[in-house]
Amino acid sequence: MKRIGIDVGGTNTDAVLISGYDVLASVKAPTSENVTGGILAALSALRREVDVGDDVEAVLIGTTHFINAVVQRRSLAKVGAIRIAAPATTELPPLCDWPTDLGRIIDGGSWIVEGGFDYDGRRFMPLDRAAIRKACRDIRNNGLAHVAITGMFSPLNAEDEQIAAGIVLEECPHASITCSHELGGIGLLERENAAILNACLVHFAQETIEAFGRAVASAGIDAPLFITQNDGTAVTADQAAARPVYSFVSGPTNSMRGAAFLSGLDDAIVIDVGGTTSDFGNLISGFPRTANDVVHVGGVRTLFRMPDLVSIGLGGGSVINPDTCAIGPTSVGFRLVEKALVFGGNTLTASDIAVAARLANMGERAKVAHLPARLVDGVLARARTTIEDYVDRTTTQAGDVTLLAVGGGSFFVPEKLAGVSRVVRVEHGDCANAIGAAIAQIAGEVDQVFQGLTRPEAIAQARELAEQRAITAGADAKTLSLVEAEDIPIAYLPGNALRVKVKVVGEIANLQRGVRTDAGQVPSVYA
Amino acid sequence: MTPIGLDDIEALAVGAWILGTGGGGSPHHALLCLRRIFTKSATIELIDPSVLDDDDLVAVVSYMGAPLVIQERLVDSAQVARAVTLMQEHLGRHFRAVMALEIGGGNGMLPMLAAAQLGIPVVDADAMGRAYPEAQMTSFAVGDLRPAPLTTVDPRGIEVIVSNVPTWKWMERASRKVCVEYGSIAATCKAPRTGAEVKRWGIPGTTSKAIRLGRAVVEANRHHRDPIEAILTSEHGKWLFAGKIVEVERRTTAGFLRGKAVVEVAADEHIVLDFQNEWTVIWRDGKPIASTPDLICVLNSDSGEAIGTEVIRYGQRVTAIALPSPDVFLTQQGLENVGPRAFGYDFDFRSVFVS
Numbered sequence: 078m079k080r081i082g083i084d085v086g087g088t089n090t091d092a093v094l095i096s097g098y099d100v101l102a103s104v105k106a107p108t109s110e111n112v113t114g115g116i117l118a119a120l121s122a123l124r125r126e127v128d129v130g131d132d133v134e135a136v137l138i139g140t141t142h143f144i145n146a147v148v149q150r151r152s153l154a155k156v157g158a159i160r161i162a163a164p165a166t167t168e169l170p171p172l173c174d175w176p177t178d179l180g181r182i183i184d185g186g187s188w189i190v191e192g193g194f195d196y197d198g199r200r201f202m203p204l205d206r207a208a209i210r211k212a213c214r215d216i217r218n219n220g221l222a223h224v225a226i227t228g229m230f231s232p233l234n235a236e237d238e239q240i241a242a243g244i245v246l247e248e249c250p251h252a253s254i255t256c257s258h259e260l261g262g263i264g265l266l267e268r269e270n271a272a273i274l275n276a277c278l279v280h281f282a283q284e285t286i287e288a289f290g291r292a293v294a295s296a297g298i299d300a301p302l303f304i305t306q307n308d309g310t311a312v313t314a315d316q317a318a319a320r321p322v323y324s325f326v327s328g329p330t331n332s333m334r335g336a337a338f339l340s341g342l343d344d345a346i347v348i349d350v351g352g353t354t355s356d357f358g359n360l361i362s363g364f365p366r367t368a369n370d371v372v373h374v375g376g377v378r379t380l381f382r383m384p385d386l387v388s389i390g391l392g393g394g395s396v397i398n399p400d401t402c403a404i405g406p407t408s409v410g411f412r413l414v415e416k417a418l419v420f421g422g423n424t425l426t427a428s429d430i431a432v433a434a435r436l437a438n439m440g441e442r443a444k445v446a447h448l449p450a451r452l453v454d455g456v457l458a459r460a461r462t463t464i465e466d467y468v469d470r471t472t473t474q475a476g477d478v479t480l481l482a483v484g485g486g487s488f489f490v491p492e493k494l495a496g497v498s499r500v501v502r503v504e505h506g507d508c509a510n511a512i513g514a515a516i517a518q519i520a521g522e523v524d525q526v527f528q529g530l531t532r533p534e535a536i537a538q539a540r541e542l543a544e545q546r547a548i549t550a551g552a553d554a555k556t557l558s559l560v561e562a563e564d565i566p567i568a569y570l571p572g573n574a575l576r577v578k579v580k581v582v583g584e585i586a587n588l589q590r591g592v593r594t595d596a597g598q599v600p601s602v603y604a
Numbered sequence: 605m606t607p608i609g610l611d612d613i614e615a616l617a618v619g620a621w622i623l624g625t626g627g628g629g630s631p632h633h634a635l636l637c638l639r640r641i642f643t644k645s646a647t648i649e650l651i652d653p654s655v656l657d658d659d660d661l662v663a664v665v666s667y668m669g670a671p672l673v674i675q676e677r678l679v680d681s682a683q684v685a686r687a688v689t690l691m692q693e694h695l696g697r698h699f700r701a702v703m704a705l706e707i708g709g710g711n712g713m714l715p716m717l718a719a720a721q722l723g724i725p726v727v728d729a730d731a732m733g734r735a736y737p738e739a740q741m742t743s744f745a746v747g748d749l750r751p752a753p754l755t756t757v758d759p760r761g762i763e764v765i766v767s768n769v770p771t772w773k774w775m776e777r778a779s780r781k782v783c784v785e786y787g788s789i790a791a792t793c794k795a796p797r798t799g800a801e802v803k804r805w806g807i808p809g810t811t812s813k814a815i816r817l818g819r820a821v822v823e824a825n826r827h828h829r830d831p832i833e834a835i836l837t838s839e840h841g842k843w844l845f846a847g848k849i850v851e852v853e854r855r856t857t858a859g860f861l862r863g864k865a866v867v868e869v870a871a872d873e874h875i876v877l878d879f880q881n882e883w884t885v886i887w888r889d890g891k892p893i894a895s896t897p898d899l900i901c902v903l904n905s906d907s908g909e910a911i912g913t914e915v916i917r918y919g920q921r922v923t924a925i926a927l928p929s930p931d932v933f934l935t936q937q938g939l940e941n942v943g944p945r946a947f948g949y950d951f952d953f954r955s956v957f958v959s
Contacts, residue, residue, distance in 0.1 A: 165759040166678040174636055195787040196673050202760065229676050264675045472919060566855050
């Protein structure tokens with residue numbers, strides 16, 4: 078089984094070819110203005126490294142393009158927002174908590190109609206279908222092509238959102254439709270925000286993913302295209318184009334998943350030291366731990382599955398203050414090769430310190446020979462305490478942890494650290510993100526309130542539902558395994574109300590054959 | 605009479621969340637409503653209880669129910685205002701002002717919403733000085749004031765008045781039933797209070813205290829100073845401990861969120877925080893070192909912002925501080941209503957502020 082993993086980042090496009098559990102080649106190429114060029118360049122570089130052959134079974138791409146579009150306010154479409162919750166919620170209409178500049182770009186109007194459910198599944202109000210039909214006519218007259226639908230307590234009962242989607246489809250047959258229950262859990266505004274963000278990106282996502290497909294095809298690779306998600310799993314290109322918000326932070330996630338794969342470790346703290354920042358994450362059962370709090374994307378408050386990562390300004394290009402030994406947060410970034418002392422520049426960077434300390438080998442060591450030992454030791458001590466502090470913040474268990482160090486700047490991570498039992502480094506660690514893409518699996522998730530059931534019954538029911546969802550999304554039923562189960566009792570609600578979150582993952586259905594024939598070796602991702 | 609601006613409201617949201625002592629529901633939605641109200645022309649005035657005439661009538665407002673449901677139904681100032689006007693219709697009298705039942709959490713913001721809608725001032729006082737889970741855990745109940753009537757409002761046009769009950773416990777039972785039928789959330793106007801009652805039994809200055817507290821945190825963060833130090837200085841609080849959450853246990857019993865969080869304060873040194881919606885008792889080596897009615901506030905060690913019992917989780921860096929209890933709860937009757945024994949513990953209250 079061969080797979081190509083690609084990470085389309087802001088600066089570099091990385092590509093890897095894996096076969097079974099072996100990394101056959103990994104390459105980097107600069108990302109181009111039109112994504113096609115960067116992918117083509119990376120795939121050509123890959124072909125120069127290794128014989129790709131004609132038996133590639135899947136191409137999996139991770140990208141930060143969609144979140145960058147939101148942050149940079151570009152390529153966003155206007156959205157019509159339908160909310161099913163009246164007469165409640167009218168004081169806080171759709172977009173009420175968005176940054177003004179972003180809201181102005183995507184506001185195509187909003188309609189709050191009667192309907193929706195309560196926490197216990199009882200109907201809140203009868204659904205006002207006529208009002209939805211009227212909203213659709215306005216949407217059509219306003220020339221809107223994207224609609225977001227959000228119903229009260231839709232994660233518990235999606236019926237009204239589905240009926241509304243049917244009406245929109247009849248009245249505006251060419252509009253894209255995003256239903257909030259597919260994106261988030263309890264929290265109407267946050268879930269609605271996720272739906273609207275998604276809707277405004279659908280057009281751009283479709284174009285981008287089509288461009289990915291063309292690039293792969295014109296590189297002569299005939300294999301299905303998958304796009305990786307925030308949680309490290311993958312979906313088909315079609316599904317991904319319909320839900321771009323789920324691909325927002327696939328880069329750092331893939332990096333953690335790649336680190337897990339390369340090391341064979343399922344549970345560890347991962348540090349990914351790049352040029353500008355270090356990302357810390359907690360790997361649990363081979364997946365990044367997800368945040369259960371609100372996350373802000375481009376200033377918009379949302380609530381959906383995102384890895385719980387901490388990013389700090391410590392990287393190979395971090396600028397050093399020679400008086401205080403402080404590191405960053407400013408960085409020379411990709412200008413390292415002109416600005417750093419070892420490359421003949423005049424900016425003291427973290428990389429210069431590493432070269433002086435013989436931790437890294439780049440440029441000319443003679444150019445940093447003059448740095449006083451006090452400064453070099455001071456900076457390294459600072460890096461050590463910073464890393465120790467953030468490892469401790471990231472970990473969720475008592476006791477020493479295993480630290481997986483990846484990324485181009487991982488030479489900064491000392492061998493011995495307080496609170497760390499061992500530091501693990503891996504080959505191909507600088508392309509961990511593309512490797513993470515290559516090994517992605519399919520997931521099914523449930524986040525729902527159960528009542529009148531015992532705790533084991535509620536969890537079992539949630540798991541069954543999650544498994545059905547994974548299979549619908551393209552997973553092989555035989556390979557499904559549980560990776561996350563969490564339950565939270567809900568205050569004030571009667572009937573032992575329990576909010577259960579469950580996630581299962583499995584192999585891509587038509588790809589998993591042959592996987593386990595591989596010499597009895599069962600790596601972490603299949604465990 | 606002090607005019608309230610949007611700056612005060614932003615600070616109030618931070619301060620009320622801290623005074624929520626782990627519960628009370630997030631002030632986020634109320635803050636959003638108020639931001640919108642302030643983009644139009646809004647005048648909200650805060651008055652000291654001392655300016656009330658003895659026979660003035662004051663409305664006491666709160667949302668009753670599950671914080672989870674508010675996340676879907678959202679806060680609605682028209683509903684809060686309707687609970688007040690419904691009470692006026694029931695009484696045949698007008699309110700002079702409105703006040704909070706509990707300053708802690710989202711409910712601490714509600715009088716501002718009602719005031720903006722109705723054009724009456726907010727009294728700088730509440731009946732808890734924090735958040736508590738039950739109707740009888742108020743200074744008004746300690747004063748044995750009349751628990752009824754109470755109005756409840758649902759946005760679908762459902763309005764129920766509990767016109768009379770013999771005790772605060774009965775008010776809790778009767779109104780809780782109505783609230784559950786509504787979908788576990790109701791905008792309520794509690795038993796009206798006279799100016800004399802507010803002056804005798806209200807806990808004065810709690811709204812301005814929450815604003816002051818919030819401002820201390822916001823300012824400290826803005827100037828990169830320690831926000832927790834700022835809180836302690838501002839409110840004569842006591843630093844208890846700092847550490848990392850290493851275990852959280854939650855369960856619902858009798859409609860409340862109960863459980864405990866274990867904090868590692870040093871290698872092999874653990875402190876246990878009990879909660880029933882709000883933080884109730886802190887244990888060290890099996891002995892209680894702090895308990896209600898002292899306010900136990902668990903804060904994010906970096907930002908100084910409050911962490912609720914519903915969202916506290918493994919790995920968080922927290923600092924626990926205590927703030928002094930309102931005097932009304934330190935009396936024998938006060939301790940009967942909100943002391944450790946009222947939460948099922950078998951020990952007497954000892955304040956961390958008494959050496």
